[in-house]
Amino acid sequence: MTAIRISGGAVHDPANDVDGEIRDVCLEDGKVVADVGPDARRIDARGMVVMAGGVDIHAHIAGPKVNAARKLSPEDRRGDPLDRTEILRSGTGGVVPSTFATGYRYSLLGYTTVVEAAAPPLAARHVLAELRDTPMIDKAFLILMGNNQVLFDLIRQGGERIKDAVAWWLEATGGYGVKLVNPGGVERFKQGNGNVDSLDDEVAGFEVTPRQILEAIGGAVDELGLPHPVHIHANNLGVPGNAEVTLDTMRTLAGRQAHFAHLQFHCYGAPPSQPVGQLRSRAPELLEYLSDHPEITADVGQVMFGPAVTMTADAPVSAVLRDLGADKWINHDTEVETGCGIVPYRYRAGNYVHALQWGIGLELFLLGQNPWQVMLSTDHPNGGSFLSYPKLIRLLMDRAFRDDQIGRANRRAIRRTALLDGLDREYTLNEIAIITRAAPARRLGLSDKGHLGIGADADVTIYHDRADREEMFATPRYVIKDGEVVVEEGELRRVDEGMLLSCRPGFDPEVERVLEPLFGERYTMSFEHYPVRDPALREPARVVEARGS
Amino acid sequence: MAELGPVTCAGCGLLCDDVTVESSSEGVRLSPECAVGARWFSERMRRDDRAPAATVDGEVTDVESALRRAAELLRGARRPLVHGFEGATVEDARAAVALADRIGALVSTGAGAGPWPGAPAVPLRGASTATLGEIRDRSQLVVIWREDPESTHPRLLERLGLGAGSLSGAALAVIDDRDTATAGRADVRLSFPRERDLEALTSLHVLQRGLAVPSDDLNGLIERVRSVPHTAFVYGPGLTDGAGGQRRALALHELVRALCHERHVVTLELLFTPGTRGADDVLAWQTGYGGAVDFAGGHPEFVTATGPLEDVDVTLLVEPGPARVAEIALRSLPAGPGVEVWIRTAAAGVSAAGTAHRLDGVPLTLQAPEPDDAPTAAALLARLLDEVQR
Numbered sequence: 001m002t003a004i005r006i007s008g009g010a011v012h013d014p015a016n017d018v019d020g021e022i023r024d025v026c027l028e029d030g031k032v033v034a035d036v037g038p039d040a041r042r043i044d045a046r047g048m049v050v051m052a053g054g055v056d057i058h059a060h061i062a063g064p065k066v067n068a069a070r071k072l073s074p075e076d077r078r079g080d081p082l083d084r085t086e087i088l089r090s091g092t093g094g095v096v097p098s099t100f101a102t103g104y105r106y107s108l109l110g111y112t113t114v115v116e117a118a119a120p121p122l123a124a125r126h127v128l129a130e131l132r133d134t135p136m137i138d139k140a141f142l143i144l145m146g147n148n149q150v151l152f153d154l155i156r157q158g159g160e161r162i163k164d165a166v167a168w169w170l171e172a173t174g175g176y177g178v179k180l181v182n183p184g185g186v187e188r189f190k191q192g193n194g195n196v197d198s199l200d201d202e203v204a205g206f207e208v209t210p211r212q213i214l215e216a217i218g219g220a221v222d223e224l225g226l227p228h229p230v231h232i233h234a235n236n237l238g239v240p241g242n243a244e245v246t247l248d249t250m251r252t253l254a255g256r257q258a259h260f261a262h263l264q265f266h267c268y269g270a271p272p273s274q275p276v277g278q279l280r281s282r283a284p285e286l287l288e289y290l291s292d293h294p295e296i297t298a299d300v301g302q303v304m305f306g307p308a309v310t311m312t313a314d315a316p317v318s319a320v321l322r323d324l325g326a327d328k329w330i331n332h333d334t335e336v337e338t339g340c341g342i343v344p345y346r347y348r349a350g351n352y353v354h355a356l357q358w359g360i361g362l363e364l365f366l367l368g369q370n371p372w373q374v375m376l377s378t379d380h381p382n383g384g385s386f387l388s389y390p391k392l393i394r395l396l397m398d399r400a401f402r403d404d405q406i407g408r409a410n411r412r413a414i415r416r417t418a419l420l421d422g423l424d425r426e427y428t429l430n431e432i433a434i435i436t437r438a439a440p441a442r443r444l445g446l447s448d449k450g451h452l453g454i455g456a457d458a459d460v461t462i463y464h465d466r467a468d469r470e471e472m473f474a475t476p477r478y479v480i481k482d483g484e485v486v487v488e489e490g491e492l493r494r495v496d497e498g499m500l501l502s503c504r505p506g507f508d509p510e511v512e513r514v515l516e517p518l519f520g521e522r523y524t525m526s527f528e529h530y531p532v533r534d535p536a537l538r539e540p541a542r543v544v545e546a547r548g549s
Numbered sequence: 550m551a552e553l554g555p556v557t558c559a560g561c562g563l564l565c566d567d568v569t570v571e572s573s574s575e576g577v578r579l580s581p582e583c584a585v586g587a588r589w590f591s592e593r594m595r596r597d598d599r600a601p602a603a604t605v606d607g608e609v610t611d612v613e614s615a616l617r618r619a620a621e622l623l624r625g626a627r628r629p630l631v632h633g634f635e636g637a638t639v640e641d642a643r644a645a646v647a648l649a650d651r652i653g654a655l656v657s658t659g660a661g662a663g664p665w666p667g668a669p670a671v672p673l674r675g676a677s678t679a680t681l682g683e684i685r686d687r688s689q690l691v692v693i694w695r696e697d698p699e700s701t702h703p704r705l706l707e708r709l710g711l712g713a714g715s716l717s718g719a720a721l722a723v724i725d726d727r728d729t730a731t732a733g734r735a736d737v738r739l740s741f742p743r744e745r746d747l748e749a750l751t752s753l754h755v756l757q758r759g760l761a762v763p764s765d766d767l768n769g770l771i772e773r774v775r776s777v778p779h780t781a782f783v784y785g786p787g788l789t790d791g792a793g794g795q796r797r798a799l800a801l802h803e804l805v806r807a808l809c810h811e812r813h814v815v816t817l818e819l820l821f822t823p824g825t826r827g828a829d830d831v832l833a834w835q836t837g838y839g840g841a842v843d844f845a846g847g848h849p850e851f852v853t854a855t856g857p858l859e860d861v862d863v864t865l866l867v868e869p870g871p872a873r874v875a876e877i878a879l880r881s882l883p884a885g886p887g888v889e890v891w892i893r894t895a896a897a898g899v900s901a902a903g904t905a906h907r908l909d910g911v912p913l914t915l916q917a918p919e920p921d922d923a924p925t926a927a928a929l930l931a932r933l934l935d936e937v938q939r
Contacts, residue, residue: 062834064910070833074672074851077837081848090650090848092837098849099834122680125904125912129639130834190683192778192813319809329675329806332910333815335682342675524682524708526555529566529914534904536640 002484003028003036009045009462012433013052015442015451019430025050027458030483034454043485045462048477051433053112053459055450057440058231058261058299059380061102062116062130062141064123065311065340068330069096069381073309073344087495095309095344095381099133104492105387107136110461110476113441113449113501116141117179117231117261117379118313120334121148122525124173128537131500136486138459138542140444140501142231143173144313144338145217146180147187150518152206155216161514163220167507168515170226172531174502174538177228177444178221179261181313182235183213186339189316196235199248210235214252222256224505225547227445229257237262237317240270243282250289250296259443262301262379264361279356280416283363290373297443299377302361302392304384305349305409311382315339336522347384355410357383359417365396366425367418371434375443389436390473396427397469432473445544446501458483500538505546553918559636559898560589561702562820562908563681570594570918583703593896594919602923603892612892612924619865619879619890620936626863628845629654633867634828636896637926638903638915642824642831644930645867650835650844651934655852655861657841658828669840670789670798677805679781679815680909685710685717687813689777692722692770694801695743695787696819699730705819706734709781722770724749725787737773739766746788750800757807778812785819820908823898824868827906867926868894877926877933895923903927 006025011018026036060066070077073096080093082101091101106114119127119141131139145151145166154161166178184203185196193204199211214232221230234249236242246266250258260266269280290296310321315331318341322329330342347354361383368374376393380386395402406419414420427435441450448457460480466472479487481496512527519527532538554569560583570590571578577591603615623629631649634642642658649656670676684691691709698705710717711734723735726742741749752762756771774780782805789798801816808814820826833839836849843850866878879890895901898915900923906912924932 064830067830067833070837071669071839072672072675074838078851081846081850083847084650084844089647089835090844091835092849094837096837098837101837122911125639125914126830126906126910129643129831129904129912133643133835190687190813192687322806323810327674328672329677330671331675331677331809331815333679333683335680335686522682522686524680524685525911525913526566528555529557532914534902534914537904 003040004043004480004483004485005036005040006043006045006050006460006462009048009050010465011050011452012429013452014430014434015438016453018452025452025460027460027480027483030458032452032454032456032458043462043478047465049429049463049465050452051461051463052437052441052450052452052456053461053479053481054110055437055440055444055446056106056111056114056377056380056386057259057375057444058117058301058377059114059386060117060311060382061114061139061380062099062134063119063127064332065118065342066096067130068332068340069309069311069342070098072328072330072342076307076309076344088492095307095385099130100135103134103136103498107479107481107487107492108490109386109389109474110463110479111137112459112479112481113138113446115139115176115444118142118144118181119175120144120338121169121173121175122334122337124175124532125537128174128500128532132537135495135497136481138499138501140176142177142179143169143175144181145169145178146183146213147338149187149206149336149522150515151217152187152203152208153518154514155208155212156206159216161511162216163223164507164511165515166217166220167224167505168511171504171507174500174532174541176501176503176544177226177231178217179231179233180214180217181233181338182237182316184208184210185235186313186315189319190333190339195316198245199235199252211252214249218253218256218258223548226503226505227544227546228443229259231259231261233261233314234266237265237314238320240268240274240279243267243269243286246286247289250293254293255295257295260296260298262377262382263298263364263374264301264303264357264383267360267364277352279353281356281360281363283360284367284418287364287368291369294373297373297375297439299375300361300364301377301379301383303347303354303357304378304388304392305347305354305358306384306388308345308347308384309342309381310345311342313338313340315341317341318343321345335524349409352410352413355413356416358409359414359419362395362402363418366423371431372439372442374435375439376435390470393432393473394468394470397432399424399426500541501544502541503544503546505548556916556918557898557905557913558583558586558589559823559905559915560586562823562826563702563704563708564823564905564907564913565704565708566913581704585701585703590899593899600893603890605890615890615892616929616933616936619933620939622863622879622889623652623865623933623937626652628860629863629865630657630858630861631655631865631867632657632659634658634824635822636868637824637828638897638905639827639831639912640903640927641867641897641925641930642828643835644927644934646832646835648930648934648937652937653844653847654865655841655843655845655858656832658832658839659822659825670795670802673799674802674806676802677809677815678817678909680911681708684781684815684817687779688719688781690720690722690773690780692724692780692782693731694724694782694784695746696783696785697725697727697729697731698783698819699734701821702819706731720773722773737770739770741766743787746797747793747800750797750804754800754804754807757804774808774814780808780812780814782814782816783819784816785821817909823905826908826910827904827912830906830910867930877929892929893923894926894929895921897925901925
């Protein structure tokens with residue numbers, strides 16, 4: 001492998017308390033090293049900014065729902081083709097790009113690790129195959145467990161086997177962590193019983209409540225010591241007044257590690273019975289709770305004005321969008337495990353609700369005191385494409401630009417946020433490095449990523465230090481993956497396959513004797529054939545240890 | 550007598566993975582019984598081992614020579630078409646689309662309406678769908694629209710909880726004017742000609758809105774739907790094939806969408822071959838488009854018309870051919886001497902393992918209960934790509 005000396009750049013490595021210091025970064029054999037020999041390639045980074053490769057803690061890039069969205073909206077990609085080259089596969093872009101395009105464009109943006117945040121375990125083979133066709137980035141996926149009927153059975157039976165069952169499922173699928181989406185609510189929707197309103201609504205036929213699901217599975221993940229804590233898409237996404245349920249969820253998990261996905265969609269005030277025009281922000285209260293509870297982190301799920309595709313396991317949310325007049329709508333029920341809803345969408349600056357959502361996201365970024373706790377995401381592609389990250393970074397770093405954008409948004413909505421209260425905070429480069437790589441990597445338990453200390457993965461992004469932060473973060477000067485330069489001056493120069501990241505905590509094999517009859521009752525796939533064993537799908541992978549292993 | 554299993558049967562799009570295969574001098578028997586599956590295994594387990602590994606213009610040759618000739622054909626092609634996929638694995642499809650991308654070919658997976666999948670309805674408005682288990686466990690009414698799964702997918706009704714002796718209590722409604730085996734099992738039977746499908750679907754939509762339509766049959770069906778919280782509509786080429794297929798499919802999805810305001814209604818599309826769904830999924834994730842894609846411009850373009858087919862001069866067929874033998878085959882057009890290059894491949898699900906996507910999208914592993922030395926289509930296509938680039 002190539003040895004590289006990145007020379008003279010301003011290094012922003014907040015995990016190692018390095019804030020803009022001019023220093024060399026040396027890479028060899030795919031790792032950050034203390035020094036390299038005189039024959040090493042030298043990259044002159046004077047006048048440039050050096051950070052670890054970006055880490056996206058929450059995006060939707062692979063699997064049956066993403067692929068259904070591609071099939072649903074050919075018009076999204078028609079105007080955005082990517083030509084094949086000597087080294088690159090062709091593809092299409094748009095809000096939901098093809099797999100190769102997804103990998104290439106994340107890399108061109110300086111990202112080197114991405115988490116697919118919601119995969120049905122039953123579809124693991126599909127998810128793994130798509131990720132194998134998503135080059136340039138290391139990738140992991142979280143398995144959906146919040147509406148799993150077999151786990152409901154185990155919870156009702158006392159929950160003793162939940163920990164082993166969670167570990168078994170991770171082993172069976174190649175997953176990295178556990179995702180709970182609207183726990184209990186999706187099963188109720190599939191039953192035809194609407195949604196849940198509170199954590200104590202019972203799921204008919206199973207005698208479990210969202211609170212019990214959170215406690216049992218969140219507790220199991222905590223006990224297993226998975227590298228990433230339970231990743232929660234709370235109940236009542238998008239519903240006015242849902243901040244109460246979000247806070248209740250946080251309190252229910254008190255003392256346990258937990259990550260809350262796309263918090264922006266979960267911190268709305270106003271009772272559900274009020275007209276949507278009464279929707280207001282409760283972001284400050286949520287942030288206050290976070291500041292008192294360091295065991296909880298979140299990503300924002302910022303909405304960006306423009307096209308998006310809402311895709312979620314939270315199928316009742318999509319049904320609401322359908323009823324609001326969505327042009328296209330997909331619903332897909334996955335037996336035993338989850339649901340799925342897809343609606344192409346557009347966020348408009350003049351729309352009251354959209355502008356409020358935009359403003360609430362910015363409140364979470366700008367009012368939060370601890371960037372290690374509140375990370376950057378657009379819940380790609382739900383709030384907008386990952387390609388909008390540079391613009392979002394500019395909104396955080398450039399107050400004049402932000403004020404201009406605020407002036408274009410629905411005035412009545414913005415007045416219900418803190419954005420007009422003289423909020424002059426501008427993120428520093430180190431804070432950007434925290435919310436885009438250091439904090440996500442740390443929260444994912446990826447000790448080799450998100451920083452540039454000795455022994456870290458040689459995933460590095462080097463930016464021109466431009467006043468226009470959007471331009472700066474949209475076109476890195478160099479991107480280095482596993483110690484090799486893959487991007488130079490906005491062009492892909494080398495293809496890296498990227499690595500699958502998985503977690504395989506041990507489990508008591510006796511749990512299979514418990515699971516097998518439950519599978520027989522509920523699944524249309526046999527228990528014997530459920531686990532993914534094909535090495536072509538599972539390997540190569542880096543297995544990240546669980547603390548409880 | 551050899552007993553193999555349980556294995557996944559790729560005899561149709563259902564991909565039942567609980568199948569035990571008994572092979573003896575008297576033939577192949579499956580447990581649970583399935584005539585379609587037994588025939589599928591029989592054709593592949595009793596292949597003529599004297600069949601050559603490859604031929605060029607009908608002459609027996611070795612695989613390397615055949616691949617070189619195939620590469621020459623593709624390099625010289627002005628308008629190559631990659632198609633077939635009926636028995637292809639996901640791995641085969643990934644390799645085939647990679648090759649098509651490199652040589653600028655047309656690709657058709659066979660998914661979608663009509664003989665040329667130019668006009669699927671789902672991209673117009675979407676769909677409500679479900680896996681088999683969801684329908685089995687929730688639907689109290691299953692409506693099968695002009696299909697005869699008892700003949701084509703013999704275990705479908707059993708797997709939807711409508712088998713003989715089932716305790717689910719679900720009712721079966723069949724819309725068909727043919728006296729099929731499935732129609733013979735129906736609790737509710739509507740018999741009108743195919744030409745009235747669009748009118749019937751539109752009328753059901755009108756009835757769903759509470760307006761009057763003078764049809765006892767359709768009134769009865771919509772009352773049935775209204776009387777239960779969960780219904781599933783099963784459809785396939787009987788509805789979507791031929792002129793107007795897209796409009797009929799769209800009318801079904803619009804009806805289901807309207808019904809979903811008050812209850813939970815889903816659809817299940819019957820696919821007849823085990824490779825079609827997986828190949829279409831691969832095409833969609835690698836290009837952004839399902840159905841048919843043209844790489845001629847250096848990037849994927851969504852094909853919605855039959856025009857691009859007209860200039861095709863070389864076709865690459867990815868299993869199976871007319872003899873239902875696992876193969877890849879290249880044919881130069883027009884007509885000419887027939888298949889110019891033919892290479893035998895291992896039969897996925899019998900002699901080679903792989904992944905396939907069930908008709909409801911669930912991915913399953915195909916096992917190799919009788920492995921042999923023949924290469925997989927995926928391996929051959931990867932070698933062909935190397936040869937083309939040489």
